[in-house]
Amino acid sequence: MKSEPDVYSIDDLERDRNEIWDGVRNYQARNFLKSMAIGDIAFFYHSNTKPPGIAGLMKIGKEMVVDPTQFDQSSKYYDPKSTPETPRWHTVTVTYLETFEHYISLDELKSKFDPDELQVVKRGNRLSVMPITEDVAKRILTLAKP
Template sequence: KHFSDRTDETVRNKTDDNESLSAAGRKRKAANTAEVSESAGSPVFTCWLMKSEPESRFENGIDVKFGIEDLKALPNQTGCWDGVRNYQARNFMRQMKEGQQAFFYHSNCKEPGIAGVMTIVKEAYVDHTQFDKKDVHYDASSKPDNPKWSMVDVQFQRMMKRFLPLSELKKYHLQHRANGGPLKDMALFTRARLSVQPLTSEEFDFILSLEDKEPL
């Protein structure tokens, strides 16, 4: 089963764009820090936030719903993250490396926010839905010999100890923007419409730390 529900620039929402592992496997790899590529001078991100819709919404008669419980229900709790039709979001997926972690973010719903953690288990490859005329993400301008769109495979790792709503994350963002802190430049607020967003290791670790705190 492929995912035909990815949030992208077609989603009409102001905040969105138009791992079942062992304890050892949960340990963040030493490489999981944002660093600057000496040659390119551009940030190299190793943590991510990926948005999908947990509530039913129909496009061309097809329900594009896909929440974290849907990922959990798949064989090996693993599936492809298809349907991204935004070039910047696609380019971020092409940067992803196997073993990196991403937050599963519920979007375009009553209470958007971070629901859980997943792991990138297959690096970017051709998104087959772009060639499927029956798929809501069909792209007639994309050709098999020169495909435009990519996807990655993700595996459910765990639910957050508590759901982290967008409203709470925004409060921290505003605090940190005023006084300094890890979330001051978080893409969720500076590039809000993107369905696939990069996180620095500091942002990722701070958000994880919120699990053990009372809601703000």
């Protein structure tokens, strides 16, 4: 799950402990969020920074949460087609687990994984939420603790 660190970083999540993962406005990413279950573990990826990469881990605390920003007319995530009766955007809440001792840069990920294994290394990939296999997750975790 990606976030720009100047918007919301793993340090922010460590401070807050629990947070709603709001503002996702891509249908495919939303569908990935909708498929998450309580207790699932997610990587926290810092995007749009130098260097981008995986900063740590978080756990899904609640699933199928209605994203409140879709109803807020002052929010850049406002969606005039959403109503409280028929919301279009659902998300999850996340709980901080860990900041990695070793930040895993995108370049390091590119050197260890091909795009078929890990979508984030695919050129031009802009999804903010992407699934990975358990095997790939285990390999990423070994990189985090050299």
